[in-house]
Amino acid sequence: MRMNLAALQEKLLAVARERPPADHVPYAFEKRVMARLASAKPEDLWSMWGSALWRGAAACLTVAVLLTVFAFAQEQASSATNLSQVYDSTVSTAADQLTDSW
Amino acid sequence: MDRSDADLIAAVLGGDTASFEPLIIKYSPRVFATARRYARRESEVEDIVQEVWSKAFHKLNSFRAEAPFEHWLMRMAVRTCFDFLRSHQRNREQTFTELTDSEHDWLERFAVAPADRSGDAAAARLLVERLMEQLSPSARLIITLLELEDRSVKEISQLTGWSIPLVKVRAFRARAQMKKCLAKIGREKYV
Numbered sequence: 273m274r275m276n277l278a279a280l281q282e283k284l285l286a287v288a289r290e291r292p293p294a295d296h297v298p299y300a301f302e303k304r305v306m307a308r309l310a311s312a313k314p315e316d317l318w319s320m321w322g323s324a325l326w327r328g329a330a331a332c333l334t335v336a337v338l339l340t341v342f343a344f345a346q347e348q349a350s351s352a353t354n355l356s357q358v359y360d361s362t363v364s365t366a367a368d369q370l371t372d373s374w
Numbered sequence: 375m376d377r378s379d380a381d382l383i384a385a386v387l388g389g390d391t392a393s394f395e396p397l398i399i400k401y402s403p404r405v406f407a408t409a410r411r412y413a414r415r416e417s418e419v420e421d422i423v424q425e426v427w428s429k430a431f432h433k434l435n436s437f438r439a440e441a442p443f444e445h446w447l448m449r450m451a452v453r454t455c456f457d458f459l460r461s462h463q464r465n466r467e468q469t470f471t472e473l474t475d476s477e478h479d480w481l482e483r484f485a486v487a488p489a490d491r492s493g494d495a496a497a498a499r500l501l502v503e504r505l506m507e508q509l510s511p512s513a514r515l516i517i518t519l520l521e522l523e524d525r526s527v528k529e530i531s532q533l534t535g536w537s538i539p540l541v542k543v544r545a546f547r548a549r550a551q552m553k554k555c556l557a558k559i560g561r562e563k564y565v
Contacts, residue, residue: 277556279488284505285521287498292522293410295403298420302398305427309391312428 379443386434398427401444405451411518412455413462414503422458426451445532452515452533459511477501481559508555513548520545 377385377396385393402423409422429450437446473481476497506514519525519533527545531538 276488277553280484280559281552281556283484283488284498284502285517287495288502288522289524291495291499293407295407297402297406298416301402301420301423302395305398305424306391306395308424308428309394309431 380439383434383437383439383443386431394431397430397443401447402427404444405447408448408451409455411522412459412514418458418462422454423451425458426454429454449533449535452519453535456511456515456534459514463511473504474500477504505552505555509548509551512544513551516541516544516548517552520548 377393379397379400382393382397386397405423405426406419409419409426413419413422426447430447433450437443474497476494477500480494480497480501506517509517515534516530519530520527525533527538527541530536530541534541536544
């Protein structure tokens with residue numbers, strides 16, 4: 273027996289909408305939160321500075337790697353151009369020599 | 375005399391940490407109700423809500439009184455719930471052969487008489503929970519906000535920080551994901 277999936281979806285969502293989740297708060301919850309806030313270590317400026325430096329170093333390394341890849345790619349492209357030029361000059365030289373020898 | 379939210383916030387920012395407690399007492403019910411949509415275990419719910427309040431306390435100096443404190447807090451709550459979903463992604467490939475007898479009965483009854491409203495609501499809610507657990511975190515968040523809480527795309531964009539086009543795309547994908555999960559029920563149960 274096939275089910276109408278769209279109707280099934282609508283019905284399930286309607287059931288979920290009918291009864292929203294409970295909003296009761298556990299006993300003394302606010303005391304636990306205040307205790308947690310009181311025991312949290314104060315922000316250490318030096319460790320914040322250190323983590324900012326690490327993030328900066330990671331960004332610089334990424335830029336360096338990208339530039340290296342770009343430079344390498346440029347070099348490959350220019351050496352490929354040189355190869356084609358060498359090929360052209362070789363072939364044309366050979367052709368000139370053949371012409372001269374006739 | 376009750377102090378207003380603005381007075382309490384000003385006091386906390388001025389160094390009076392104790393003034394934060396009335397805010398926790400006032401808004402925790404709403405935050406707990408939100409967290410209970412995304413976590414099953416009560417211990418996880420309490421962890422999420424504690425995390426929300428911890429973030430709210432440490433970022434209180436970024437609160438601009440352009441909108442009510444509750445809106446700012448609920449944005450934080452939704453984003454914390456989303457982070458929870460992402461960090462607790464379980465293996466979502468559970469099959470629907472693990473359904474309880476009451477869930478099977480509910481589906482049988484639906485297949486025979488879809489319009490019948492007298493079915494076991496508890497079984498239906500269990501099915502919804504299973505379905506939601508199968509969704510990706512963003513799909514689950516969108517379906518919860520859009521379909522269950524009946525929020526507009528603009529509100530969802532403000533709560534999540536996603537752009538409006540992104541909310542629409544994710545809503546479309548979420549509905550498709552949900553249909554795919556339901557189709558799985560059809561295949562596993564009736565093929």
